[in-house]
């Protein structure tokens with residue numbers, strides 16, 4: 001079977017075939033991360049017993065404890081809290097924030113956090129916690145001096161903003177600078193979409209959090225999130241997620257340990273496929289005159305690819321193409337809708353095995369200028385190629 005069998009224009013296929021890629025660095029990142037994860041499995045002697053879960057109170061769940069140790073080792077962190085009970089990344093990140101801050105503390109955010117965290121940040125005032133948001137142009141060190149924050153929050157990925165994503169080494173250097181002058185400031189990093197895209201993680205921070213239905217779930221974990229970092233702070237996070245006095249000691253896991261371990265094992269491979277997919281999408285659209293961020297020849301620090309389109313029809317056509325490439329719900333016709341929390345209509349393409357998983361191929365966009373659409377995820381490079389080509393095909397040959 002060939003791409004032509006999906007009704008893609010020959011011109012698009014010819015251009016796609018003429019694109020050149022050098023995936024050697026991306027493949028060596030995947031290799032290094034796969035070995036790092038395997039080493040963590042070996043060093044922690046992961047065995048069949050760890051794949052079993054518990055019920056009831058979930059005391060003595062050796063699988064749950066092993067999952068935490070494996071994640072901690074992969075991140076080079078002291079400890080981890082990996083739980084399917086985290087609903088998503090927002091929940092894991094907000095748990096980290098609220099675990100650390102106390103009344104009269106200040107939280108300083110370096111840059112605007114992801115949309116879903118807005119309400120979290122603004123609710124802090126109910127607890128007499130002061131929230132201060134800097135722009136990325138502000139001088140972080142002098143702001144720390146003037147605001148004396150308990151914690152600094154930084155988002156690695158650009159998410160849905162028009163900026164560069166931070167590399168792990170940029171973040172680690174920034175953490176080192178902060179720690180040198182202000183050793184007691186707690187640095188919390190939103191690592192969503194960034195995991196395993198580089199050789200290193202931003203592990204000079206005190207707490208790093210993310211979702212298991214993105215990169216680290218490897219397309220296998222069905223729900224959940226993680227926090228890794230300093231062990232005293234991880235204990236506070238566990239108290240916050242569960243209850244003081246329970247912390248990391250209890251919590252049934254059912255079948256989650258197996259999925260989380262298998263997902264982590266799988267993650268370097270699927271991240272590799274998704275990064276290749278994002279690069280393919282960028283290069284293909286660039287050939288047809290579209291602006292992309294990051295550009296197809298740029299290094300990647302996360303999975304998000306944005307493409308600037310020209311009008312609402314192109315946005316819907318793009319997302320419809322990605323929807324048509326899905327393994328699930330490929331036949332669905334997308335329509336823009338006004339989602340709660342948005343000030344305009346949005347359109348979302350997602351045909352995933354795990355509901356809403358953006359580790360799987362997906363695309364979304366608000367229907368408003370500058371008409372930027374976000375393309376992300378994909379468990380298989382071939383499927384990403386199909387999605388990008390169908391997206392372009394729909395734009396060039398709009399359906400009536």
Ligand SMILES: *Cc1c(COP(=O)(O)O)cnc(C)c1O
Pocket residue numbers: 088089090091114116155157158159190192193211
């Ligand atoms: C996805 C994401 C989050 C959290 O989103 P959830 O849907 O709650 O998992 C936070 N920050 C960034 C940068 C993200 O990409």
